Amino acid sequence: MTSSDRAVPGRRRRIAVASLTGLAVLAGAGLLGAEAWYQRRFETPLRLHREALAANVDAYCAEEAALGADPWFHEGRTEGDAGLLLNAWLPWSRDLKRPPPEGSPLVLPDSLREGALDLKQGRWLTANIDVSRLDFDWMVRLLAYDRWDLFNGSPLSAEGRFNWAAGDVPDLFLLQRWAKFRMLHGLRTGHPVEAAQQVRHLAWLSLRTDSLVGGSLAVNLLDIERLAHEAMPSPPAGWTPMPAEQTARMNALLQAAPQFAGLAAPPDVARKARGCATEANRCIALTETAFLARLLEPVVEPVGAPSLEEATAALDRALADAGCPTLAAHEVRTRGVTVEDPASGMSSLASSVAWIPWAPGRQARSHLARGVLASALGDLTPLHGNRTKHPAPLQGQAGLPTP
Structure with a gap:
């Protein structure tokens, strides 16, 4: 064997080592690039969000105190759960296109249903419609309760997991429609205060579903009462709807509560926000964070x-x-879907990092979790009467349309 022959294996080894080193450098550069992208795309928004929450938590607590002082939160109510009634009376679906179940008192005549009559933006106050034959006794029955548990005798009561964000929900728009008819009936018959009492109570039950969508409905129902009050030249003495300033504050805090008390908040901020919120907003924030x-x-x-x-x-x-x-909150925390469930829409992504062992696997799973959290942040809701000091960069959530 010549010296040149003996040199070939050594040269091959050097080439192989150099190639592997080059690949390692490229892989490292790729990983560094991916990490830089991750930091920029997810960790930076999370950091800015935390800073914004810390800068505004005192303003949030001040707004919660102002909201909690409203007389509506302190009206006397009889303890009990209206869930068995409302969950059975309302249609449940994902697209909100089902009619109420047969025998439900919430069935409307064809002429008053959503597709036949547009009542948005206050048009219900001047609509040429007949509401004299509607039976509002179901609203009277609800006065005997102070909460509405969505998990009592509903599709959500069934065993197994459910998707809180995209599963079947009760048709809350139907309740909003009935509230307009109730106030219109009260105005026409000369009994607006009685109608207002029932609509205000329905708003309370909606809020005490301890859900964000229920809270949004409550705001709209209180606005409906106020619009009816403003439509009267001389409203009855002693009838005082929640002012527009307060319903605006209530709506802002409904959106803000899950942000200040959420998983992305600094621990001391979340603790303070939960402690200073009204009970309803605290429970709503817990439900949404539990999801x-x-x-x-x-x-x-x-x-x-x-x-x-x-x-x-x-x-x-x-x-x-x-x-x-x-x-x-308890049911969402214990029976809601996880990223591993197909119903979440993220099971493939979750399975792609589930098998990775040791530290790389922990980091990959952490990146997935924090990426999902960052993607769900939304803009920091401007608090009523205050400008947020560090607005976050992503879009926020929307409630039910204005009545």
Whole structure:
């Protein structure tokens, strides 16, 4: 064997080592590039969001105190759950196109249904419609209750997991429509205060579903009462609807509560926000935060700052001590879908990181969890009468349309 022959294996080894080194450098550069993209796309919004929450939590608490002082929150109510009634009376679906069940008192004549009559933007006050034959006794029955548990005798009561964000929901628009007819009937018959009492109570029951969509309906129902009051040249003495300033504050705080008390909030901010909120807003925030905690449960790792694992543990402690009157937060936390469930729409993504072992797997799962959390942030809701100091960069949530 010549010296040149002996040199070939060594040269091949050097070429192989150089090639592997080059690939490692390229892979490292790729990983660094991917990490830089992740930091820019997700961690930066999370950091800015945390800073905004910390800068505005005192203003949030001041607004909660102003809302909680409204007399509506302190009206006397009889303890009881209206869930068995309302959950049975309302149609449940994803597209809100089902009619009420047969025998429900919420069935409307064809001429008064959504497709036949546009009552938006206050047009219901001047609509040439006959509401004299409608039976509002079902509203009177609801006066005997102070909450509406969506998990009592409803499709959500069934065993198994459910998607809180995209599953079947009760048709709350139907209740909004009935409230307009009730106020119109009260105005025409000379009994607006009686009608207002029933609509205000329906608003309270909607709020005490401890859900964001129920809270949005409550705001709209209170606005309907106020619009009826403003339509009267001389409203009865003693009838005082919630002012527009307060319903605007209520709507802003409904959106803000899950942000200030959410998993993305600094631990001290979340704790303070839960402590200063009205009971209803605290329970709504817990329900909406429980949805994300349950969704991300399989991919939460003790990685990142602040740790989602710590935030989830703090949430569970808050849930145990909250004393919310409905099962909403508890059921969402224990039976909601996770990223591993096909119904979440993220099961393929979750399975792609589930198998990765050790530290790389923990980091991949943490990136997935924090990426989902960052994508769900939304803009920091401007608090009524205050400008947010550090608005977050993403779009927020919308409630029900204005009546």
